[in-house]
Amino acid sequence: MTLELLVIGKTDSKEVAALVEMYARRVSHYCRFCVTVLPDVRDTRKLTTRQQAAAEGAAILRQIADSDFVALLDERGEEMRSVEFAYWMQKRMNSGVKRMVLVIGGPYGFSDEVYARANARLSLSRMTFSHQIVRALFAEQLYRAFTILNNEPYHHE
Numbered sequence: 523m524t525l526e527l528l529v530i531g532k533t534d535s536k537e538v539a540a541l542v543e544m545y546a547r548r549v550s551h552y553c554r555f556c557v558t559v560l561p562d563v564r565d566t567r568k569l570t571t572r573q574q575a576a577a578e579g580a581a582i583l584r585q586i587a588d589s590d591f592v593a594l595l596d597e598r599g600e601e602m603r604s605v606e607f608a609y610w611m612q613k614r615m616n617s618g619v620k621r622m623v624l625v626i627g628g629p630y631g632f633s634d635e636v637y638a639r640a641n642a643r644l645s646l647s648r649m650t651f652s653h654q655i656v657r658a659l660f661a662e663q664l665y666r667a668f669t670i671l672n673n674e675p676y677h678h679e
Contacts, residue, residue, distance in 0.1 A: 523614070524554040524621045525664070528585055529657055530578050530628040531562040538658050545661035552668040557661075558585065563628070571630040579633030582625055591619040592640045595626045595660060597650060599643030604677060607644075608667035624664075626656050 527546075533539040542557060549555040563569070563577040586592055591614055602610060614622055624644075625636070629652075632640075646659055669676035 523619055524556075525549065526555070526621065526623045527557045527626070527657070527661065527664075528560065528582060528623055529557065529626045530560050530581070530653070532559055533654050533657065535654060538654055541658035542661050545658070545665045548665045549661070549668060552672070555664075557657075560585070572633075574628065575630045576633045576635075578628045578630075579636040582627070582632075582636050583639060586623055586639065587621065589620065591622045591642075593622065593624050593642040593644055594632055594636065594640045595624065595646065595656060596632065596643040597645055597648070599645035601645045601647070604663060604666050605670055605679060607663060608670035611664075611667045612671055624660070626653055626660065629653055 533542065546555060546557050560578070560581045563574050563581075566574050569577070625632075625640075627636070637643075646656065646663070651659065666677050
């Protein structure tokens, strides 16, 4: 299976970018993995939050094939413990999914069209995090999931 982490906009923080890169390298030991950064929408001062989310949504949908399994990181998504998430990932891999696209949207969430296309919604917490820091947190959880599935001594339970 190929995993793609699809995000909106470049990370402002070198430290966050370094963490994402570190975990991306680690995840790449288990499967084909890439992080795709879509450019920020321009001239957002002229747009409402819904218009900005719609513009980001159109860019996201252009990156997704009909056969892709799409999971959105969303504050109203399903919450799981790390072990549950690992088994959730395993179930998708076992089901024959060839490409899973995990999407972190912009600061105003997703458009209705992106929600309609999604196969799943996941939440890291009921707390709200910046869409920048979520990249590092989720990349770490992907790495943790693979170490759990491979019985490696990273996760302690």
